[in-house]
Amino acid sequence: MLKSTRNALIGATLIGAGFTGHAQAETTLNALFMAQAAYSEADVRAMTDAFAKANPDIKVNLEFVPYEGLHDKTVLAQGSGGGYDVVLFDVIWPAEYAANNVLLDVTDRVTDEMNKGVLPGAWTTVEYDGKRYGMPWILDTKYLFYNKEILEKAGIKEPPKTWEELAEQAKAIKDKGLLESPIAWSWSQAEAAICDYATLVSAYGGKFLDGGKPAFTTGGGLDALNYMVTSYTSGLTNPNSKEFLEEDVRKVFQNGEAAFALNWTYMYNLANDPKESKVAGKVGVVPAPGAAGKSEVSAVNGSMGLGITATSKHPEEAWKYIVHMTSQETQNAYAKLSLPIWASSYEDPEVTKGQEELIAAAKRGLAAMYPRPTTPKYQELSTALQQAIQEALLGQASAEDALKSAAENSGL
Amino acid sequence: MSALEIRNIHKRYGEVETLKGIDIALESGEFLVLLGSSGCGKSTLLNIIAGLAEPSGGDILIGERSVLGVHPKDRDIAMVFQSYALYPNLSVARNIGFGLEMRRVPPTERDKAVRDTARLLQIETLLDRKPSQLSGGQRQRVAIGRALVRNPQVFLFDEPLSNLDAKLRMEMRTELKRLHQMLKTTVVYVTHDQIEAMTLATRIAVMRDGRIEQLATPEEVYDRPATLYVAGFVGSPPMNILDAEVNASGLKLDGCEEVLPLPAAFNGAASAGRRVKVGIRPEALRLAAGSGGPRLAANIEVVELTGPELVTTATVGSQRITACLPPRTALRSGSAHAFTFDETALHLFDPESGRSLRTE
């Protein structure tokens, strides 16, 4: 094995030598990203352009799919024997990708400098079974955003510290007739709903799995879903939430039609942009609340990483590109949309300027990040849970029954 | 030398046998008409001669060479189709010259041949047109021209005149006759029209149910039909067929007292007591003037003047006959008359097999 690899390498070198006399061989990388989230499409293109300028011999083709297509595209491209070189992956996929040999193990490529500089919590995004399958890129969790103006009108001085408090404040706003339904969530039958649910699960001290078996049917897992159902049926939650994805939440919040919204980091600066938003300057952000007696704050690990596919023919160049995309310099430059993975960036005034409030929330939220379960069968588990959440919300089943059937359907 | 020989041709489509052993030998220059009603197999036979269909058994010889399995183009034949089958997207000139074009005849030679043919058919002025710009008769001429120009050993015509109106049909018929007399090529011509058959053919093959009922000259087919079917098919209005029985004194017609003389030609075949069908052509009947010759007493039912003749339908006892009389004959429906005829005009057939009982 080793020997044949070496022979191949020698062969490649010889062939390469044959070509170097001519023009510099150009490498083309194909990279798969997600359309519109933390970093917008334009941002990713700009970052990539900077990389291309520095590395004229490497061309990077970018591809953007919605989050819902990211997983299937990556897996399906495996079959084509070289669809992508670099793929963006969610924190929940390394287990499955490792089991199916989708991503290259890059543990050895990570330098000491990286090891020390990147926030320890961020590393969990790309790890499975003690190995690293890429670099964390988007460090993200869900925060509670609130509309300062509406809270003020309702006579509320402090944003909520617990979920119960959130419900009370929302009720006050509703009763005063300020808003029909003050809270917006992303509860569409999609991964987004799981993120909101996981945030609540972390607040209530629940567990997804215990010893590889579903453990969400009781305790914190059940409390979390019950909270969602109560909030929905009491009318405090915008009923359209069950059809919302994150962008819908942002639109509603920006339009001033929600007092509270649970969403990712990226919403902070977009909702504060007067060109985009009607509530610019009135956006408040705190970590997602805790549950009385159980937690101070809650947070879901919604980070994403960049990895090299096992089928890539240019792993060296791909790694170079990933290093560029995750470098402190690049991350700091775009810190308005997604907070850097680098610990020292949080002390850098260049980064914190204008988003002190967000940084403050982030320091507490990121530290409390709760993982969704790491299992190769995550897709099935998630699909089952999404269904359970929707069934419970729609009153087709009690929260308990819904979770029980989810546990049965999870394949675990 | 026989130009075309058809030997024991059979054609089966699965269970159905449409040709049941056809044998014909044609001399060079003959004009053979395959006559029969639709479904008799005449078109299938023509297609087999052309090579557009393969026979299930038997052999076809053109110019003494077997052409079984030979591609149509190599059989030295030309065919004119009922629908003309002109190439709609090609000009008249190219239509006519197509066969030569396919055979790589040089353009100048081809052009000359096309012009000669067009002149012959009086369609020179139409050469640049497309078929859609032609009248029915013109299309017919182009179709014939396309066949003529190739100067083949055998011409095949598949009901070529049936799409024309009556007047044009007569003109084209005469035209075909003129062409044949001039060119003296062998022709096989399919039609269901007995007038065409009678006027054009040197020999007629009357076909029925995949068999040849009679193969003979037009005169013979008319004067000495071999079967009841031929007798009924050729001639208009068709031959009267009456049921009768042979007795000692002659032919006793059913349903009346009339006894007709037994013609000499049938003497040997008809013994006393035998049932027969008696045929007599309407045009053989005359109104009896004096007392000479055989008589048929009849009640006139309908009288129709067609112009050249007076067609009358009458009853003889319980049987019905038609007679064609001179136009000015004074005849009223409801009146009683007697018809007379020449004894030789009678035809006798076996009622079962339909075969003629003629013995000489």
Next chain:
Amino acid sequence: MERQSPLFSVFIHASALLLAVVILAPVAWLLIMSISPAADLSAKPLAWWPSDIDLSRYRTLLSAVENSAGAAFIASLLNSLKVAGMATLAAVIVAVPAAWAVSRTPAVAWSLYAVIATYMLPPVALAVPLYMGLAYFGLLNSVFGLALVYLTILAPFTTWLLKSGFDSIPREIESAAMIDGARLDQILRILTLPLAAPVMATSALFAFLLAWDEFFYALLFTSDLRAKTLTVAIADLAGGRVSDYGLIATAGVLAALPPVLIGLIMQRALISGLTSGGVKG
């Protein structure tokens, strides 16, 4: 022929108006969304008419600046053109001889019926082995691979339409040409195909529209700019992560433009093609 009472006439005109509104309103709204400023589209109450006309999205999607959203859109547009074009061409190429054979030799017709019956198969029934097979031959994420799969959707259909086209060309013409000494290829080239040209054009257009519309296989078998077709690109846009509804609408308008134009221009031919398929079954 029939006398119409005034009341009946009013009823007919009212129904016609209703039908026109039902047909037009959604399409009109798509157009309006594509030219409305983003703010108008998230206004409450909704602005039905754009406050001012915003064509920037058309510029965005049609600009070919490298690595821009426009480039991605144009790439998928070109992919759709390539895939549909190749599949259509190939379908006509295999359909012409097959349709001619069936039209002239009914004895082989049963094989065409077997081929047409594959229309019943849900694509999901073939997707997994096809996926693996395409992967094996390196044809995943390739316009050629997708065109090959589309070929099998288009070919039965094209063959059927062409067959009825050939049926209406009298076979005597071909017999005559055969006796005249034309070879099969000459007969087809000089006579039959020119005569069948209108039918061939109609079937080709039909096939093209079918390929342009296909989504499922494209979703599975293509993944990036090299092969992703327009339908997949639009489904990606509509997936809920694009906040500017106008941009989604614009992509829809652009994707609908070619088939709608073909549909309106070729209306008569298309309807006769549709109904001939329908009537003859």
Next chain:
Amino acid sequence: MTGTWISTRAWLLMLPLLVVMTAVIGWPLVDTVRLSFTDAKLVGSEGDFVGPANYIKVLTGSNFQRALVTTTWFAVISVAAEMVLGVLAALLLNQRFRGRTALRALMILPWALPTVVNATLWRLVYNPEYGALNAALTQLGLLDSYRSWLGEPGTALAALIVADCWKNFPLVALIALAALQAVPRDITAASLVDGAGPFNRFRFVIMPYLAGPLLVALVLRTIEAFKVFDIIWVMTRGGPANSTRTLSILVYQEAFSFQRAGSGASLALIVTLLVTILAVAYAALLRKAAGAS
């Protein structure tokens, strides 16, 4: 003409089509059958033979049964609605009124709109916050507050059916219109002379001409509706609470999202079988109808 050289030539000419179809349809179908008896994964694992386990699991599972019910509802209601609306529209378009030609031309519009664009368009129309439907209904006073059309199980399937109907009824209308125009004027005239009323005229004079083409349209539309994927994928992806998850979506999920190629294949074959039964039943119906007329 069954001459040997003729039919040999015919088979030769059929060959390219048959080869392509066998390679790209025939072989995968056979392989799907093989896969359905294994526990193969989409990527990575060839799988072992597991007998009919996949079929048993699928057929007894609630997912399949629910998806079958959903699919049946979708197919029956949308096809029925398309037929009725299509015939009504055709009868209307067969009348004389100003702008008739233009309206007939417009009918091609929904048909020509790509399915995915249609789905996208309706998704935007149904948007719970900024959709045109909510806006229109509230502005007309027909609705108090905005509704989540695609977010409620009660309305999501109906919303999908409306979108599907809008695209497909014009096609039925065009087919029916062509059939109506084939009704000989003499016959309608004769029925008028005989004193038939509008209903009887439709039932006994017009319907016989419509029946054949409509039945064909019905068959094709039912089969298509049973296979439905695109419109659902774009509009709801099977949600909310799986209330719009049809069989095709379920197969996609099983075989591609969960990568269980084996059980996905068995599910796909069950769907194929259902469609085949449907088609055969229809074919029998068609033959009967053809025999009757």
